[in-house]
Amino acid sequence: MILPDSKVEIVRHSNKVVYDLGDKIAKVFSEDKPVSDVFNEALNLARINECGIRSPKAIEVAKVEDAGWALVTTKVPxxxxxxxxxxxxxxxxxxxxxxxxxxxxxxxxxxxxxxxxxxxxxxxxxxxxxxxxxxxxxxxxxxxxxxxxxxxxxxxxxxxxxxxxxxxxxxxxxxxxxxxxxxxxxxxxxxxxxxxxxxxxxxxxxxxxxxxxxxxxxxxxxxxxxxxxxxxxxxxxxxxxxxxxxxxxxxxxx
Ligand SMILES: Nc1ncnc2c1ncn2[C@@H]1O[C@H](COP(=O)(O)OP(=O)(O)OP(=O)(O)O)[C@@H](O)[C@H]1O
Ligand SMILES: [Mg+2]
CATH class of the missing domain: 3.90.1200.10 (Aminoglycoside phosphotransferase (APH), C-terminal lobe)
Known part of the structure; x- marks a missing residue:
């Protein structure tokens, strides 16, 4: 995936940056973050969505061009x-x-x-x-x-x-x-x-x-x-x- 130029940085840690993409949120991990960890967070979130707890919805896990993997979810305004x-x-x-x-x-x-x-x-x-x-x-x-x-x-x-x-x-x-x-x-x-x-x-x-x-x-x-x-x-x-x-x-x- 390619992040849009309109993205707004919400928080930056040593190993990740969370962006507001307008109607979605992308949590972009550094390249050394094991991809299995990113899929694991997505799987946890999907299970939480399915059991009915109010939380953002999982949308996708994707490799960001020239960066690490990202977890994309719905944004809760x-x-x-x-x-x-x-x-x-x-x-x-x-x-x-x-x-x-x-x-x-x-x-x-x-x-x-x-x-x-x-x-x-x-x-x-x-x-x-x-x-x-x-x-x-x-x-x-x-x-x-x-x-x-x-x-x-x-x-x-x-x-x-x-x-x-x-x-x-x-x-x-x-x-x-x-x-x-x-x-x-x-x-x-x-x-x-x-x-x-x-x-x-x-x-x-x-x-x-x-x-x-x-x-x-x-x-x-x-x-x-x-x-x-x-x-x-x-x-x-x-x-x-x-x-x-x-x-x-x-x-x-x-
Ligand atoms: N779906 C969402 N809708 C609106 N705001 C969000 C959403 N997801 C994250 N945020 C905002 O981004 C901030 C950081 O996101 P998140 O808590 O997922 O990552 P983190 O705290 O940096 O990760 P970790 O706790 O794993 O180090 C949240 O505190 C919240 O302000
Ligand atoms: Mg947090």
Whole structure:
């Protein structure tokens, strides 16, 4: 495919650029991104579309001329909850409530063909070279001891992945890390993503999630070393690595 000159850049990361193509969105990955990962994100999204969760629709996966592979989806006109929270800090708790309720709604779905969360976390823990074999063993034991669940988990549920549509409905984008598994693990990942930015917001999120989902805070906290290890394995890098290592250590010996 050839990207139109009218494209507008929405966000640029080291390994991808997301463009607004007018009525569509193209997520264009760098050339070293394995094509199977791009098809995998498209497949996850297609499965999410089919199970009825409000989200952009998958349109195509195509090689971009002189660039890497792209995932093209329908565009949801609107603004993200992250933008709303930043623009109106006084309404943070109101938006947080919408965010938590949406996550709990996502967790109410089943999608039996999505990858299994335990497989994904085991693979990520095993791929970590920053931690020794004994710590990896402890993390895998901890994962193994968790109650088996099979609910749709987004895997990267944060306010930048929730779009408040012009139709006032909430839509969830960015399903690259979707699995079927334990909602508490998904909540632990969200807590961690908040905590990387703002500990107070993270604590407010966790309290609200546990209250609305009727989940014990200890269960969510029990997943923190696992999701920290998984986030570390994504190699997003930077100053967060030290913080993630401390989450793994703190909980490893409790
Ligand atoms: N279908 C869509 N409609 C409207 N806006 C979108 C859509 N898809 C993505 N966006 C916008 O682009 C931003 C980035 O897209 P996306 O979340 O898919 O990628 P990413 O966060 O860069 O990826 P990753 O989390 O995998 O690093 C979103 O936060 C949102 O603002
Ligand atoms: Mg995103």
């Amino acid at each position: 609107g603004v993200t909850l992250a933008e709303k929270m930043a623009a109106e800090p006084g309404r943070f708790y109101e938006y947080l409530e919408q965010f938590v309720n949406l996550q709990i709604e996502v967790h109410s779905y089943r999608c039996p063909l999505l990858p299994r969360q335990t497989d994904k976390y085991s693979r990520m823990i095993n791929s970590l070279d920053q931690i020794n074999a004994s710590t990896r063993y402890d993390l895998l034991q901890r994962l193994d001891g968790m109650k088996m669940r099979r609910r749709v988990c987004h895997g990267d549920f944060n306010p930048s992945n929730v779009i408040v549509g012009d139709d006032e409905q909430l839509y969830v984008c960015d399903w690259a890390h979707a699995t079927q598994g334990a909602p508490a693990a998904d909540a632990a990942m969200t807590y961690l993503l908040f905590a990387l930015q703002d500990k107070q917001q993270a604590d407010a999120y966790l309290e609200l999630y546990c209250e609305h989902a009727d989940e014990a805070v200890q269960v969510v906290r029990g997943y923190l070393p696992i999701v920290a290890a998984s986030e570390l394995a994504r190699k997003r890098g930077g100053k967060n690595d030290e913080f993630l290592m401390s989450w793994i250590d703190v909980f490893d010996y409790q």
